[in-house]
Amino acid sequence: MKYTPFFGCMMTTKYPQFEAAVRKSVTKVGMELVDVEGFSCCPDPIYFHASNKMDWYTVAARNLSLAEDVGHDIITTCSGCTATLSEVNLALREDSGLKDEVNKNLKKIGREFKGSINVRHAVTVLRDDFGLDKITETVIRPRGGLKVAVHYGCHLLKPSRVMRVDDPDRPTILENLLKAIGAEPIHHEKTLLCCGRACTTDSIPDQMVMDILENIQAHDADCMGLICPTCFDEFDVGQILLGRKYQKKFEIPIVYYFQLLAIAQGCDTGEVGLHLHKVSLDKLMEKVAA
Amino acid sequence: MGSEMQSVRSEKAGLNFAFREKLNSVAEGFRHNYCYQCGACVADCPAGNYSEVFNPRLILLKAILGFENELISAESEIWDCTNCYTCSERCPQDVRPIDVIIALKNICVRERKAPQFVGKVYESVMASGITTKMSSLVAKRREEFGLRPVKDVPVEELKKMIGLD
Numbered sequence A: 001m002k003y004t005p006f007f008g009c010m011m012t013t014k015y016p017q018f019e020a021a022v023r024k025s026v027t028k029v030g031m032e033l034v035d036v037e038g039f040s041c042c043p044d045p046i047y048f049h050a051s052n053k054m055d056w057y058t059v060a061a062r063n064l065s066l067a068e069d070v071g072h073d074i075i076t077t078c079s080g081c082t083a084t085l086s087e088v089n090l091a092l093r094e095d096s097g098l099k100d101e102v103n104k105n106l107k108k109i110g111r112e113f114k115g116s117i118n119v120r121h122a123v124t125v126l127r128d129d130f131g132l133d134k135i136t137e138t139v140i141r142p143r144g145g146l147k148v149a150v151h152y153g154c155h156l157l158k159p160s161r162v163m164r165v166d167d168p169d170r171p172t173i174l175e176n177l178l179k180a181i182g183a184e185p186i187h188h189e190k191t192l193l194c195c196g197r198a199c200t201t202d203s204i205p206d207q208m209v210m211d212i213l214e215n216i217q218a219h220d221a222d223c224m225g226l227i228c229p230t231c232f233d234e235f236d237v238g239q240i241l242l243g244r245k246y247q248k249k250f251e252i253p254i255v256y257y258f259q260l261l262a263i264a265q266g267c268d269t270g271e272v273g274l275h276l277h278k279v280s281l282d283k284l285m286e287k288v289a290a
Numbered sequence B: 001m002g003s004e005m006q007s008v009r010s011e012k013a014g015l016n017f018a019f020r021e022k023l024n025s026v027a028e029g030f031r032h033n034y035c036y037q038c039g040a041c042v043a044d045c046p047a048g049n050y051s052e053v054f055n056p057r058l059i060l061l062k063a064i065l066g067f068e069n070e071l072i073s074a075e076s077e078i079w080d081c082t083n084c085y086t087c088s089e090r091c092p093q094d095v096r097p098i099d100v101i102i103a104l105k106n107i108c109v110r111e112r113k114a115p116q117f118v119g120k121v122y123e124s125v126m127a128s129g130i131t132t133k134m135s136s137l138v139a140k141r142r143e144e145f146g147l148r149p150v151k152d153v154p155v156e157e158l159k160k161m162i163g164l165d
């Protein structure tokens, strides 16, 4: 089955190892990726959205229309891109007045939003279009015993009216995807808490992130597993900055789900860039590469 | 006539309906009218749980009462919302409090009362098509991972659509 990947700014310009991990792993499960030229930022669901909602709809609709021309559903690999593209896609489909207004803007560059494709995070597509068994079939090095603390982030699940992926209060999708590669998902008290990236008062995200990290420590997990490069930023480099600021010691490796998947399928840790993470993954690598 | 009646009533009640009308005119802003102050959005709001002042019900109350100066400001608590959408899950009235908060932020930006960095993200997208910057280090890394080079975004298209050309 064919899909158009939308990797977004953060992944393409800051964490190319994640893009590599997605490309390597999902194709093994059976996705065929058809790249589309000319995408811009999704655009950003926090500050661009806060600046002007009509412009947000318009820029997102242009991205959607580029993919519509090719005709395959979009897979996203970042929670932010998922939030923007899924919400705009649905809003314009639901509200023909809004669609007409946005299409007036798109017409200036000879484009039109039709609403003919779907947008889903790659993990949702793995579960729904391929299934957990199909993922397990691709695994040649099961991650037996690797304890992964799950971090959902906000926009895979919410708003559920738009995302329609899972129960936003008791989700199972990421736990099941981890079990499919033989890892042991750890659901801790703050599994569903967000990273607080959008708050302007530093103390709020600082406390949130530390609370999450402390809960993971208490559960003795080997690493934290997540599905968004922005959350990754907040927990990987963020963990080091917070440790310095509050004189705490954190040493929790942070891993992107598709890195774990690719490694389970036989990739080297270097091929998916585990060595590029700020928090050392040495101990983890011993365990996963065994 | 209708709006005259309304302004007479609003004066009596001490409400600022002019602000509510302004909010109604921004995308999704009209939803604030549906709020009946039940507080269902409060308990699981992470910004509320990690701050002394943040409370989505009170933000909605201020909107309903038209407390424009408190809401439309770079110092307003609205800038501490995490954008997590939990409140939208909880609200029985389909207010979608986060969407009302975004509408309030849109007004702040329009009236130049938003924190400076907010505009920077917008400007970056309009100037380069992305929010981040490509470095030569990452370009080299992409090559090592066998990834295609990142091409420039046709930003003139974005500007044309938005009317900035």
Ligand code: SF4
Residues within 6 Å of the ligand: B044, B045, B046, B047, B048, B056, B080, B081, B082, B083, B084, B085, B086, B087, B088, B097, B098, B101
């Ligand atoms: S989105 Fe809603 S629940 Fe989340 S921080 Fe903002 S007001 Fe609170």
Ligand code: SF4
Residues within 6 Å of the ligand: B034, B035, B036, B037, B038, B039, B040, B041, B042, B056, B057, B060, B090, B091, B092, B093, B094, B095, B096, B097
């Ligand atoms: S849950 Fe909805 S109706 Fe209740 S206070 Fe919050 S915004 Fe208002």
